[in-house]
Amino acid sequence: MGLLSLMEGLGFVSYSSLIAALGSVGRIKVFNTLLRSFLRKGLLSLADKVLIGTKKLMRSCLTPPPQRRRHSAAAAATTMNISTLRLDSTSISTATATSKVTHRSGALSYNGTNRCRILQFQQRKKNSSIIVCSTKLIASVVDHQAVNESGLSRIESLSQVSGVLGCQWGDEGKGKLVDILAKHFDIVARCQGGANAGHTIYNSEGKKFALHLVPSGILNEETVCVIGNGVVVHLPGLFKEIDGLESNGVSCQGRILVSDRAHLLFDFHQEIDGLREAELAKSFIGTTKRGIGPCYSSKVIRNGIRVNDLRHMDTFPQKLDLLLSDAASRFEGFKYGPDMLKEEVERYKKFAERLEPYITDTVHFMNDAISQKKKILVEGGQATMLDIDFGTYPFVTSSSPSAGGICTGLGIAPRVVGDLVGVVKAYTTRVGSGPFPTEIMGKGGDLLRFAGQEFGTTTGRPRRCGWLDLVALKFCCQINGFASLNLTKLDVLSDLSEIQLGVTYRHPDGSTLNSFPSDLSLLEQIKVEYEVLPGWKTDISSIRKYSDLPEAAREYVERIEELVGVPIHYIGIGPGRDALIYK
Structure with a gap:
């Protein structure tokens, strides 16, 4: 048929x-x-x-x-x-x-x-x-055209050291903005996380690249990409990304610098991640199972192995033996023996040879670049609502994907960090477990997921979908001090006759909460008060000027600005590089 x-x-x-x-x-x-x-x-x-x-x-x-x-x-x-x-x-x-x-x-x-x-x-x-x-x-195939005059002035006004951070639970579309901005920066740097981040970008021919470790500035030939000391690096995954980029004509050697202080994430970290999730049973966190948490745990208890240790293969076996033995003692399901150690050592000898040209003292490199007045763009992974301190703990990541993580993850001073751009979807999504006050249950959530193709870049899992939560967004803006916001996927809402904004949290007794609570049980009980705005019910994906947007779309954007108190300078209306409105 x-x-x-x-x-x-x-x-x-x-x-x-x-x-x-x-x-x-x-x-x-x-x-x-x-x-x-x-x-x-x-x-x-x-x-x-x-x-x-x-x-x-x-x-x-x-x-x-x-x-x-x-x-x-x-x-x-x-x-x-x-x-x-x-x-x-x-x-x-x-x-x-x-x-x-x-x-x-x-x-x-x-x-x-x-x-x-x-x-x-x-x-x-x-x-x-x-x-x-x-x-x-379908994303139209677009050329890497110059940013229009309005957009260029926006980008050039950004400070010497700027950053792009997520405002929700990840998957906001940070990679696209970084890809666009990277052309105007000398360096793009990752400061935290690992391969649990999934950033999707497109080249000038419209080819899609899903990046997990390599910074999103890699498609811009003049940009140097730094993987900072705060990142945990899975070498097989990194090499796979590099091979995929180079097979598509993207030069990597000399353009990707890996911190000698970054910690190595081994395959067994991923195995342990899965074992821990299985142990938690119904209380599982819903991690990406990329080994991020176990690797940061190794770092914190001080038996982790850093990139620089690959330069000392005489002591590497002893350090790896200590790390594997500790894992075996903690997890009954993890089996470790002499053969595993021998195989891993031989494997990492080869990895060490291949990685050597990329290994750099990135702390010195970054501070030297700052003194030379080079422009630096920091690319955050995950998002503030997954921050180990400020997120919905324990349903969080194991690093600090908020403003504070920039300094500790790159070794640069707080005073040099300037403009931070927060990236927020026009609605909200979340992958995995944890509180989600504005989640739309049932068919409504399915329709929004379907319209936005909300499936994880890293895991392929369907994302939970809901209305834009302005209480959480204001909390995120307070923590990070954003200079501006990038509102993404506004086009996904184009079929809706009305759109809701979550504007207030209320206790079960009806009293108002004055801040985003840390109490998970309270988050599960709160009632959300919504403000309902008219939809625009027309395709906006081809619009490139803010004034050309339907009145209802502009009202939605401006209402968010009014309630949050941060201007929206960038509006995403499609997946392509050119599908961006500068406001």
Whole structure:
């Protein structure tokens, strides 16, 4: 059966009935599992047979834009309008079905709108069955054009040492902004975390790169990329990234500097990470299982191994033996013996030879660059709400992805750090366990996940989705002292008839919380008060001037600025390099 024939056969299919149809085929248990497996095969790389065409998506505006209003998440039930697709060979039109959804975080409303988009339909054949698993906006292929005059003035006004940090629970789109800014900086530096960070960037031909250790400035030929002392480095993963970049014509040697003080993350750290999650059972944290926590633990208890130790292979075996023996004594499921030690030593002898050209005293390098007035951009991994001190502990990462981590992770003085840009999605997502006050449960969250293609760069896991939480955002801005914000993925909200902002936390008794609480049990009980703004219900992905945005979109941006008290200077309206509005 061909894809178009299948579309005609489906007729009008609502989101809920599509789930049921997939279940009846018996190929998957849940829709997200299917999407995730397809994403791992490369949704945008044409790994499977993909039919790409331009279709008109015509929707009628069924309800007038609502006025801004406030409501409490305690409402017993809310209504969600779900667009249903008629799929045929000539057009895609929509009808509207209404269903009741009850949850504590408000409703997600989808209504029709007139728009034209390039759609991708992915198909997969198995036992003569084809399943349509997604429709997604395709990023246009863009050249690495010069930033417009407005954008250039914004970028050039940034201080000598600037930083880009996440404002939520990660996955905000930091890599794209770093990639754009990097052209105007001499150095891009990572200061914390490890391969648990996942930054997606595109080159001038539109090719996608998923980076985990290498700083996002690597695609800019004149930029030096520094992996600082605060980063934990998994060498097999680093070499894999370097090989992938160089195979695509990106020069790395001489442009990637690895701190001699950075700690090495071994494969056994990853194994221990999985064992610890298994031990926690229902209380698991939901880590990326990249070994980040165990490696930082080794660093803190002072039996870790640093990059500089690779230059002393005469003492390396003894240090590794101590590290492995300690791990075996702590975790019953971890088996360690002489053969493992011998194999690892031989393996790391080869790694040491390959890494040698990259090893640098980055503390000296960074401070020397500062004295020479070179421009430095610091790229944060993860985000402030995952900070070991300020995040929703213990559902956090093991480093400090906030402003304080810049100095300790690079060895530079606080006084030299200038403008910090906070990156925040126009809505909120979170991967793994932990409190999420504005989470949208049920079909509403599924629709937002589907529209934003919210699946982890590092793990492929589906992200939990919710409304923008301004209480958490204000807390993040206080900690970091942001000069400006980058609001990303504003285009994902384009199909919504109304959009909600979480503006106030209230105790169960109705009294107001004055700050973001550290008490997890309280976070699970709070009621969120929302402010409802009208949606714009039109495609904004081709807009490049702020004044050209629909009035409702501008109202949304300016309301966030008003409530948070930090200006939004950058607005993301698509995945490509050029899909950025400078305000």
